[in-house]
Ligand SMILES: Nc1nc2c(ncn2[C@@H]2O[C@H](COP(=O)(O)OP(=O)(O)OP(=O)(O)O)[C@@H](O)[C@H]2O)c(=O)[nH]1
Ligand SMILES: [Ca+2]
C-alpha cells in the first residue's frame with residue numbers, strides 16, 4: 231500500500247509483530263503506527279496513552295481501506311464519531327495536514343489530533359494538556375538538556391554537529407533534539423553502541439535521505455503527475471469549460487432562440503394587446519362620446535321633458551277647455567242633429583214624395599205606354615177577330631156596328647188629350663172585351679189562371695203560364711196634377727182584384743164591387759201617405775223612418791207579402807211588379823212609432839237597372855225566395871252580392887223564405903235557409919203571404935234591429951269620436 235508521499239508501507243502492526251526485517255532484526259521499515267506505539271511505550275501518561283489509542287482508532291476509522299494515510303474525504307467518516315460538522319472536520323484535516331499535501335500520515339494525524347483533541351475536548355485541560363505536553367517536552371528537554379548541558383561539552387556538541395552534518399541530518403531531520411539526547415544518552419551510557427547508533431543513524435539518514443530523495447522524486451513525479459493531472463484536469467477542465475461553454479452557448483443559443491421566439495411571441499402578444507388596447511381605447515372614446523352625447527341628450531331630454539310637462543299641462547288645460555267646449559258643442563250638435571234629423575226626415579219625406587211623384591209619373595207613363603201598346607195589340611187582335619167576324623157575319627145587322635162607334639175614341643186618346651176622368655180599368659175592359667167577369671183580369675186582359683176547383687188556391691207553382699200581369703198598382707193613382715181633385719177610395723175598396731179576405735184562408739175570390747168613375751187608386755190614398763190599416767192608425771208623425779228595399783226573383787211573393795203586411799190581405803192574382811213600388815207602414819216598436827218605407831222592386835231581370843238605383847239609400851234590405859222554387863233560393867247569393875255592392879255590409883238584411891203554406895211543394899229545406907243566413911249574418915224567417923205567417927214578426931224584428939242600430943249610432947255620435955259598432959243582424 232503506497233503512502234501519500236509514495237513510500238511503500240506495510241499495514242500497521244503492533245510492536246513486536248512484523249516481518250522481522252529492519253535494523254537490528256526489526257521489520258524492514260517501521261509502519262508509522264509502529265513508531266507511534268514505540269513512542270507510546272516510551273514516556274506517555276495513561277491519559278496520553280488513551281488519547282493515542284483513541285487517535286489510532288480514529289485513524290483506523292478513517293483509513294478503513296488500510297491504505298496507511300487519510301485523504302480529505304476519509305475524514306468525513308469521523309462525522310459520526312465526533313461531535314463535529316463536516317466543515318469542522320475539513321478544518322481539522324487542514325490543521326492536521328502539516329505538510330499540506332492533502333493527505334494525513336499517522337504522525338500528522340496523531341500529533342495534530344492529540345493537540346486538537348485536547349484542545350477540542352478539554353479546552354481548559356487542553357492548555358493544561360498543552361502545557362503538560364510542553365512542560366513534559368521542556369522537562370525532557372531540560373532533563374536532557376541539563377544532562378546534555380551538564381554532560382555535553384563543547385566538543386561533543388561539535389561532534390554531534392559533525393555527525394549530523396556528515397549524516398546530512400539537517401535535510402531529513404527537523405528536530406535533532408531527540409537524536410541529540412539519544413546520542414548523548416548512548417555516548418554516556420553505552421559508548422560502544424555509539425558507532426552502531428551512528429551506523430544506524432547513517433543508515434536511517436541515508437534511508438531517510440533516499441526516502442527523502444525518493445519522496446522528492448515521488449513528490450516530483452507526483453508533482454509531475456499532479457501537474458499532468460492538473461494539466462489533464464486543466465485540459466479536461468478546459469474541455470469541460472469548452473463543453474460547458476458550448477453547452478452554454480447552445481443553451482444560450484437555444485435560450486436566445488427560445489427567448490427570441492418567446493420575445494417574438496411576447497411582441498406579437500404585445501402587439502395584439504396593443505391593438506386590443508387601441509381598440510379598447512377607441513371603444514372607450516366612442517363610449518365616452520356616446521356617454522357625452524347621451525349626457526347631452528339627457529340634458530336635452532330633460533329640457534324637452536320640462537317643456538313637454540309644460541306643454542302637457544297647457545294641453546291638459548286646453549283639453550279641459552276643449553272638453554267643456556266639446557260638451558257644449560255636443561249639446562249643440564245633439565240639438566242640431568235632432569233638427570237635422572227632423573229636417574232630414576222632412577227632406578227625406580219631401581225627397582221621397584218628389585221621387586215618388588217623379589217615379590210614379592215615370593212609371594205611370596211607362597205603364598201607360600205599355601198599357602197602350604197592349605191595348606194597341608189587343609185592338610189589332612180584336613180588329614182581326616172583328617174583321618173575321620165581319621166576313622163571317624156580314625149579313626148581321628148594321629146595328630151591332632152602330633154600338634162600336636158609340637165608344638168615345640180610343641183609350642189612348644183619353645189619356646193623350648188628358649180628359650183626365652179615368653174610368654176604372656176593369657170597366658173599360660168589360661166594355662171592350664165583354665168577357666164575363668167570372669175571374670179576375672190581369673192587366674194584360676188575359677184571364678188569370680183558373681183556380682183549382684174547390685181549393686181556391688192559386689194553381690200549383692203559382693199561375694203558369696202566367697199572363698202578362700197587371701202593371702203595378704201604383705199606375706192607377708191619378709197623376710200628381712190630378713191629385714188635388716182626386717177622390718180617395720179607401721184601400722179596402724180596391725176595385726180591380728178579387729180580394730181574399732183576411733180571415734178566410736179558403737182563398738175564395740169574390741166579385742169585386744163595380745167601380746165608381748172617380749179616379750181610384752188601389753191604395754185608395756195619394757201615394758206617399760201611409761196605408762191606413764184597420765188595426766193601427768198613427769195620428770202623430772213617426773219617431774223613426776227607415777227605408778227598406780224588397781228584392782228577390784220574380785213571383786217569389788214580394789208584392790203579395792207587402793200587401794199582406796200593409797193591408798192584411800192576400801190577393802192571388804197579383805200582376806208582376808214593373809220597375810218599383812212603394813208603401814209606407816208605421817209600426818209600433820218598443821213604444822215608438824217607426825215608419826217603414828217599403829220599396830217593392832220588380833224581380834224580372836229587365837227592371838234590374840231601375841231597382842239597383844234604390845239600394846243606395848236603403849236602411850235595410852229584405853231578400854225573398856220561394857221555398858217551393860229552388861232557383862229562387864239559388865239566386866239569393868246574387869241578390870246579396872248586388873246589395874253588398876250597393877250598400878256594403880252596413881245595412882241589416884232580412885232573408886225570407888215565402889210560401890210556407892205550400893209545404894207539399896217545398897224544394898228548399900229550412901236548414902239551407904238558416905245556414906245561408908248564418909253564413910252571411912242575416913235575419914231569417916220562413917213566412918207565407920198567403921196565410922200571413924211570420925209576415926209581421928219578421929218585419930218587426932227588422933224594424934227593432936234598425937231602431938237599436940240607430941240608437942247605438944246616436945249614442946256614439948254624442949260621445950266623442952267613438953265609431954258605431956255594427957251589431958250582428960241575427961242578434
Ligand atoms: N201559395 C202561396 N202563393 C203565393 C204566396 N205569395 C205569393 N203567392 C203567389 O205567387 C205569385 C207571385 O206573387 P207576387 O207577389 O206578384 O210575386 P212578386 O215577387 O211580386 O213578383 P214580381 O212582381 O214579378 O217580382 C202570385 O200568383 C201569388 O198569388 C204565398 O205566400 N203562398
Ligand atoms: Ca500530510
Ligand SMILES: [Mg+2]
Pocket residue numbers: 788789790804805806807830831832833
Ligand atoms: Mg210584384
